[in-house]
Amino acid sequence: MASGRLDLFIAKLPIHTVVFTLNCSDSASELLSVPRNAQLYLKRGTIKQAIQLQFLEGRECFADFMEMNFALARQFQLNALRRYLLTHNPVDQTLTIKPSPLSETTAILSTSANNSGTLSVGYELLSRLGIPERQGSLIKIRQGKTITNFRLHVPANLSDDRLRISSYWLQKWKLIANNSYLIQYDQRNSTLSVTPSSAPIR
Numbered sequence: 300m301a302s303g304r305l306d307l308f309i310a311k312l313p314i315h316t317v318v319f320t321l322n323c324s325d326s327a328s329e330l331l332s333v334p335r336n337a338q339l340y341l342k343r344g345t346i347k348q349a350i351q352l353q354f355l356e357g358r359e360c361f362a363d364f365m366e367m368n369f370a371l372a373r374q375f376q377l378n379a380l381r382r383y384l385l386t387h388n389p390v391d392q393t394l395t396i397k398p399s400p401l402s403e404t405t406a407i408l409s410t411s412a413n414n415s416g417t418l419s420v421g422y423e424l425l426s427r428l429g430i431p432e433r434q435g436s437l438i439k440i441r442q443g444k445t446i447t448n449f450r451l452h453v454p455a456n457l458s459d460d461r462l463r464i465s466s467y468w469l470q471k472w473k474l475i476a477n478n479s480y481l482i483q484y485d486q487r488n489s490t491l492s493v494t495p496s497s498a499p500i501r
Contacts, residue, residue, distance in 0.1 A: 300386060300387065300388060300389075301329035301330055301332045301333065301386070301387045302329055302330070302384060302385060302386040302387070303321070303328045303329055303330040303363060303384075303385055304363065304382055304383065304384050304385075304399050304402075305319065305321075305330075305362075305363045305364050305365045305382070305383055305385060306362055306363070306364040306365070306380065306381070306382050306383075306429060307364070307365055307366075307367070307372065307377055307378070307379055307380065307381055307382075307383060308364055308365070308366045308379060308380070309366070309367065309368070309369050309372060309379045310366040310367065310368070311368070312366060312367060312368045313351070313368065314368045314370050314371055315348065315349065315350050315351060315368075315371060316350065316351045316352075316353060316367070316368070317341065317350050317351070317352050317353070317365055317366070317367045317371070317394075318352075318353045318354070318355055318365060318366040318367070319333075319352065319353070319354050319355070319363070319364075319365050320354075320355045320356075320358050320360060320363065320364050320365070320366075321354065321363045322356075322363070323360035323361055323362050323363050323364070323426075324361070324362065324363065324427070328363055330363075330385065330387060331354075332387070333352065333387045333394070335352075335354065337352075337392060338392060339351075339352050339392050339393070339394055340391070340392060340393045340394065341371075341375065341393075341394050341396060342393045342394065342395045342396070343375045343376070343377075343395070343396050343397065346374065346375055346376075347393075348371070348374065348375075350371075350394075352394070359457075360426065361422070361423045361426035361427055362426040362427055362429065365383075365385075375396065377396070380431040381398065381400070381429075381486055382398075382399050382400060382402060382429040382486060383396050383397065383398055383399055384396070384397055384398075384399040400429075400485055400486035400487045401483065401484070401485055401486075402427065402428045402429045402483070402484050402486075403428075403481060403482060403483040403484070404424070404427045404428060404481075404482060405479050405480065405481055405482065405496050406421075406424050406460060406461060406462045406479070406480060406482050407460070407461050407462070407477060407478070407479055407480075408461070408462050408463075408464070408469070408474055408475070408476060408477070408478060408479075408480050408493070409461045409462070409463045409464075409476055409477060410463065410464070410465070410466050410469060410476045411463035411464050411465050413452055413463070413465070414465065415465040415467045415468065416448075416449060416450055417449060417450050417451075417452050417465075418438055418440065418449035418450070418451055418452065418462075418463075418464055418491075419452040419453075419454060419461075419462070419463035419464070420438075420451060420452070420453060420462055420463075421453075421454055421456070421458075421459025421460045421461045421462070421463075422453055422454065422456070422457045422458075422459055423457070423458055423459060423460040424459070424460045424461065424462060424482070425453060427460075428482065428484040428491075429484060429486055430451070430484055430489075432453055433451065434451065434452065434453055435450050435451060435452075436450070436451045436489075437449075437450065437451075437489060438450070438451045438489050438490075438491065439488070439489055439490040439491065440464075440468075440490070440491050440492075440493065441490050441491065441492045442472045442492075442493065446490065447468070449464075462480075462482060462491075462493075472493075474493065478495075479496060480493050480494060480495060480496055481493070481494045481495070481496030
């Protein structure tokens with residue numbers, strides 16, 4: 300059994316074709332072991348469909364992703380820009396897919412020059428956490444029992460991996476600028492949680 304977490308993008312592909320782009324992160328994906336040109340079946344619950352799986356390499360990215368036609372995504376009740384866990388069973392050549400909405404990593408927390416209602420998330424960090432790149436969209440931060448709403452800002456630098464917030468909120472939440480924190484993101488409610496951490500978790 301091999302598994303991996305991938306973000307879903309809708310693309311103009313033949314209806315039963317799925318394209319994987321892997322090895323975007325530091326470690327090699329287990330899904331590279333899935334045989335090429337084999338008859339595979341995508342499966343979710345009772346839904347099962349024969350697919351043609353392709354692999355693309357050499358694309359710049361910070362998180363593994365897959366592409367498929369809108370009709371196939373609709374058949375499996377999948378949503379674009381969401382993260383899914385895929386597991387390959389070599390016995391029956393199935394790829395089982397299920398939602399995997401929680402992601403976490405470590406990041407440097409910095410002071411933002413933007414207004415206090417804006418949260419700046421670097422593109423690399425955005426990709427690692429599975430946050431959709433939608434400038435100005437609503438995003439929340441949970442600190443203890445308190446949830447505060449912010450507007451998302453994504454800097455133009457694609458290699459930016461920092462989380463930036465105004466000094467007002469850093470002081471209010473007793474967070475220290477330029478320190479590393481564990482950042483968890485939940486796609487189901489667009490909520491970030493920030494906690495102290497000394498070791499990276501991907």
